[in-house]
Amino acid sequence: MVTVNHNYLKLPGSYLFSTIGKKVKAYKEANPQANVISLGIGDVTQPLAPAIIEALHKSVDEMGDAATFHGYAPDLGYEFLRSAIAKNDYKDRGCDIEADEIFVSDGAKSDSGNIQEIFGLDNKIAVCDPVYPVYVDTNVMAGRTGEYNKERGNFDNVIYMPCTASNGFLPEFPEEVPDLIYLCFPNNPTGGAITKPQLQEWVDYANKNGSVIIYDAAYEAYISEEDVPHSIYECEGARSCAIELRSFSKNAGFTGVRLGFTVVPKDLVRDGVDLHSLWARRHGTKFNGAPYIVQRAGEAVYSPEGKAQLKEQVGYYMSNAKAIYEGLASAGYSVSGGVNAPYIWLKTPDKMTSWEFFDYLLEKANIVGTPGSGFGAHGEGFFRLTAFGTQENTLEAIERIKNL
Amino acid sequence: MVTVNHNYLKLPGSYLFSTIGKKVKAYKEANPQANVISLGIGDVTQPLAPAIIEALHKSVDEMGDAATFHGYAPDLGYEFLRSAIAKNDYKDRGCDIEADEIFVSDGAKSDSGNIQEIFGLDNKIAVCDPVYPVYVDTNVMAGRTGEYNKERGNFDNVIYMPCTASNGFLPEFPEEVPDLIYLCFPNNPTGGAITKPQLQEWVDYANKNGSVIIYDAAYEAYISEEDVPHSIYECEGARSCAIELRSFSKNAGFTGVRLGFTVVPKDLVRDGVDLHSLWARRHGTKFNGAPYIVQRAGEAVYSPEGKAQLKEQVGYYMSNAKAIYEGLASAGYSVSGGVNAPYIWLKTPDKMTSWEFFDYLLEKANIVGTPGSGFGAHGEGFFRLTAFGTQENTLEAIERIKNL
The missing domain is CATH 3.90.1150.10 (Aspartate Aminotransferase, domain 1)
Structure with missing residues (x-):
């Protein structure tokens, strides 16, 4: 049955x-x-923006001509886009991230929902409370949580880290060490930011405990203060404990265009397995690449x-x-x-x-x-x-x- | 850990x-x-095709103007596209499928990989052998199969239905009744087709046994013979046992554009739960809609x-x-x-x-x-x-x- x-x-x-x-x-x-x-x-x-519209028109024309038509994209993203991301979002900020550690996708919602699939069902997750619902709901759907507790208004077997006025809307290290730690900064929904020294503490915590941080940096373009990091890879040691999710929705208005990416450094090994290979396998099996024209639009985000x-x-x-x-x-x-x-x-x-x-x-x-x-x-x-x-x-x- | x-x-x-x-x-x-x-x-x-290129340019222009800009698409697809699909692919062929039973996605590979997520891990799957690898691999990744058997060259706890020259490359009813039956016709990889009476037998079998057929009709545009069905919903009773996957990749050359859809009829209930709601929940939580411009391109597929x-x-x-x-x-x-x-x-x-x-x-x-x-x-x-x-x-x- x-x-x-x-x-x-x-x-x-x-x-x-x-x-x-x-x-x-x-x-x-x-x-x-x-x-x-x-x-x-x-x-x-x-x-x-006009530069993006121009890139879209140009690539649409390419799709209409047999000589420049593009069929299936490379599973993990076109080299031109992965290189532009690696240069502009990482190397130019002093972050040691290579193009082949970047996985282009149809958006950060998909990635933030799918990333949990490469982990065992016995991992315990920690999330900020309040939090973007997709992190928790997708873990519920996978079976990584307990039942919904109506009284508390949340799920059993999830570590919630309260972010309230009293702690400046920043999570504190939980009593129980989590396996997977979802962090989103600048934060949705509170709009709060984390400083680089504060984020460094989380990186050190994860490395010390063998946890993995899933870092959602979808709002980095809105950072206006100097000491707020744009990427978790600005912190020392993040390559061995952090996955970063990024979006084009908010920095370039792509909510209806759909483009995002996930960074899985090759140094990130848990349970004897490198997570880069697992995510590549997931991406290559359950996804067929972002549209060519959309990836060209993404490239235009990085033009002068x-x-x-x-x-x-x-x-x-x-x-x-x-x-x-x-x-x-x-x-x-x-x-x-x-x-x-x-x-x-x-x-x-x-x-x-x-x-x-x-x-x-x-x-x-x-x-x-x-x-x-x-x-x-x-x-x-x-x-x-x-x-x-x-x-x-x-x-x-x-x-x-x-x-x- | x-x-x-x-x-x-x-x-x-x-x-x-x-x-x-x-x-x-x-x-x-x-x-x-x-x-x-x-x-x-x-x-x-x-x-x-020129009609598609034209639709793409037009919708790109819309995205460049605040008055006609489109942000997040409806999770399940734009009404204009769902209606065009319902009319052209179903009603015009005498199939009783409504627009709100159609879920627009970024392609049939994603859908054929993701659809298993709404089912329990204890379901036993049946696939044709040979078969498009995504059906099996995604069930392996979810934990619905046993180990890979090197000698046999396939997985334990999967029902393989041999499609060989001796049975005309058509699967036969397996000895053990499967829960989920993946069928793809016209078939990838053998290029074989199934007639309507033959497919009706599978629909009857599924209804009798309470199985669910996941029917991949990605190649229906290539059908040239009269008695070969374009949709499983041409068969009587399919609404209560079948999910259909469709693609724009092969009928309209969208391999690099990315658009597909899945049909989950509202009559399809298993284990006391309607699968339409489950898939809607999955779609709404782990996906954020296909791009507006791509859905407009899809609409153009149905223009004269x-x-x-x-x-x-x-x-x-x-x-x-x-x-x-x-x-x-x-x-x-x-x-x-x-x-x-x-x-x-x-x-x-x-x-x-x-x-x-x-x-x-x-x-x-x-x-x-x-x-x-x-x-x-x-x-x-x-x-x-x-x-x-x-x-x-x-x-x-x-x-x-x-x-x-």
């Missing part, structure tokens, strides 16, 4: 952003005149024109972040984030729960944000706003919140 | 096409003057211009198939396939093993094919050639083989 994967049944309700989408859709249908502004899901609004245009685009969003942060602070909210990240994390007023504040904001101000509790038990009583809206909408939203 | 997924270590050597790629690269480096023709990996050579242009493209490849089939037959080879599929399956001469014939063909005729044994133990002594080359190369290759 066919059995289903019963681990899926442990997941309570649907994926956070699907739930938000359904709620917003229902509200809009009931209130067709409402001008709803979304500062909720972390989706960008600015169009692709691309870099200049995207610096401007990131600046645009960061001025939104500043406006949200200052507007909320002046309205009396407790706010953090927004300096090295496109996310602003605020404490809900009047002891409202996160979802109560979600409904309140949607109904009273027609603004969509993301309930902190959707990111974990310690996100309860918090709320996330993103800087990815248009400037006009962002300023309008802040005015509405101020006038509540 | 971190453990790796030990199931990966059961896999013998690397993925078939990686091995071929390495062998060919080494040969070309040692013989830089050789004009090597590849009829090996099933990759297309014709450029994208797209259809006409692609019919011509498929015709081009099928005339290659005919040339290969007839050329080999006239040279005295035992050949099959090539009538409803772009693959020609031939018996190696002089009792050569498949890899011996691979080396022989590469060295003596500078032609790359795919060793049948790479697809399973019962592929030993066979060899696959594809019709996806250019006409010029294909005719030249046939001449070279004839002159051997």
